[in-house]
Amino acid sequence: MTNPYPDVRFHRFQEQITMYDLRYLRDNLDALRDQLGPRGTDVPWDSLRGLIEQRRSLTSQVEQLRSELKKGSDEVARLKREKQPADAAMAAMKAVGERIKAIEDELRGVEEPLTDLNLRIPNLPHASVPDGKDASSNVEARRWGTPPALTAPAKSHWDLGEALGILDFDRASKIAGARFAVMTGAGARLERALINYMLDLHTTQHGYREVLPPLLVNRASMTATGQLPKFEEDLFRLRDEDYFLIPTAEVPVTNLHRDEIIAETALPVRYTAYTPCFRREAGSYGKDTRGLIRLHQFNKVELVAFVKPEQSHEELERLTGHAETILQGLGLHYRVVTLCAGDMGFSAAKTYDIEVWLPSQNQYREISSCSNFEGFQARRGGIRYKGAAGKKDAKTEFVHTLNGSGLAVGRTLVAILENYQQPDGSVTIPAVLRPYMGGLELIRKE
RNA sequence: GGAGGGGUGGCAGAGCGGCCGAAUGCGCCAGUCUUGAAAACUGGAGACCUCGCAAGGGGUCCGCGAGUUCAAAUCUCGCCCCCUCCGCCA
Structure with missing residues (x-):
């Protein structure tokens, strides 16, 4: 028998990774099912209940x-020390040992499917999250700025970029395939300028510590943040080793503190990370097939926070604001949307999407997604905090984790090309980026 | 990839079949002393599962897993990680 979640502190009965605490699950199964609503429809609640009861009974027998x-x-030890015969006692204990072994085998057979099911239950939406099963029930929270006043019909970013000689999709598909892009010249530099602008702002103005993490992670990390076991088909995986390409920096950065107990005085802990992100985009055939919107590889600057539970919803507002600051600095019109329960990701308790205005599409498109996971990832990953050592009231508790894009870099470049396009096809560079572009103010055909 | 060494509590580090959840030191918390602090002294403190309203009981955890044994931190096997040397390499 192999443990499917090797170093995810699993198995050995009591060491169960507590995705949902089993006692909590047992006592609240019906309530949880009701509260999850459409999010919980594919959870086999009855088998779950049965497995929990079996586990409980077997555990108590073993103990x-x-x-x-x-x-x-x-x-036996006492008898031997006193030189008395111990054979009878040893034989009796041998029998007990064999019974234990038999029940343990049975217990393993229960725990494996139980853990797997447990890891597939999504997070509970926060009370402030609107009901609804798809994007049509999302609620706009606010808008900032106005769409640009273009004097000519808006061109798409791919037309602009190819005409300017800074985006090359044909060669990208030759060297890699569909859903890849090559950026050259001022395009490559603009992407780099955006990364630096975002990182500099978050580290110097918003109090985040910069992290440059691995882009390949193990199965335990993917399980803690919630990509596994349910969404393996969305990930790129190496053929010869059990490594996955990260779909977002959220994974390595949140896992920085997996199986750790953080000192309460160190909280909140805030990180920002630039990484490429890799996604299979399985099931998105035909969507956004042109341009930079939906690629197998894209750049993103991520914000991650670890906070005390009572502060997480305040932190979500704050973190979302940090992402908005980038768009405001770039002068890009956007809106913020509160996702409804059915449109949120598996691990999130509450999510705001920031959507930037794209003139060529005449609509808002997601450029950032900011979520509070509450204790969901912390429980899966054993990320806890504790007050000063030895203090009487110091309890060890799970932190709350949050993250958000700050921002998706490629999509930001798209927004700049489209919103700052000129009638002649050139593109003005927003003032805040010019220092990062060697003073360049306008991208023209090279 | 090859050879060797190692993974023990917040840290360092002893233990190498039963009396070990684990010495000792540092660090931490509380108290005594002090105007206050330091020092000294005294005391305290791991993480988790399970049963219970509670008081409390039982159990697990010495990298992870499997095994040997009446009994495993200690013995065997597999895996992971770290260190040293060699090889390869940005």
């Missing part, structure tokens, strides 16, 4: 026997 075995073995 009783183990207690007996312990006492018996001490008795």
Whole structure:
């Protein structure tokens, strides 16, 4: 038997990774099912209930026997020390040992499917999240700025970029395939300028510590943040080793503190990270096939926070604001949308999407997604905090984790090309980026 | 990739079949002393599962897993990670 979640502190009964705490699950199964609503429809609730009960009964049997075995073995030790015959006691304990082994095998057979099911239950939406099963029930929270006043019909970013000689999709598909892009010249530099602008702002103005993490991670990390076990088909995986390409920096950065106990005084902990992100985009055939909107590889600057539970919803507002600051600095019109329960990701308790205005599409498109995961990832990953050591009231509790794009870099470049396009096809560079572009103010055909 | 060494509590580090959830030191918390602090002294403190309204009981955890044994931190096997040397390499 192989443990499907190797270093995800699993198995050995009591060491169960507590995605949902089993006692909580047992006591609240019906309530949880009701509150999850459409999010919980593919959870087999009845088998779950059965497995929990079986586990409970088997665990208690094992513990009783183990207690007996312990006492018996001490008795054997005592007899031997006193040079008395111990054969009978040893034989009795051998039988107890065999019974334990048998029940443990049975227990393993229960725990494996139980853990797997448990890891597939999505997070509970926060009370402030609107009901609804798809994007049509999302609620606009606010808008900032206005669409640009273009004097000519808006061109798409791919037309602009190809005409300017800064985006090359044909060669990208030759060297890699569909859903890849090559950026050259001022395009490549603009992408780099955006990354630096975002990182500089978050580190110097917003109090985040910069992290440059691995782009390949193990199965345990993907399980803690919630990509696994349910969404393996969305990930790129290496053929020869059990590594996955990260779909977002959220994964390595949140896992920085997996299986750790953070000092309460160190909280909140805030990180920002630039990484390429890799996604299979399985099931998105035919959507956004042109341009930079939906690629297998794209750049993103991510914001991640670890906070005390009572501060997480305040932190979500704050973190979302940090992402908005980037768009405001770039002068790009956007709106913020509160996702309804059915449109949120698996791990999120509450999510705001920031959507930037794209003139050529005449609509808002997601450029950032900011979520509070509450204790969901912390429980899966064993990320806890504790007050000063030795203090009487110091309890160890799960932190709350949050993250948000700050921002998706490629989509930001799209927004700049489209919103700052000139009638002749050139593109003005927003003032805040010019220092990062060697003073360049306008991108013209090279 | 090859050879060797190692993974023990917040850190360092002992233990190498039963009396070990684990010495000792540092760090931490509280108290005594002090105007206050330091020092000294005294005391305290791991993480988790399970049963219970509670008081409390039982159990697990010495990298992870499997095994040997009446009994495993200690013995065997597999895996992971770290260190040193060699090889390869940005």
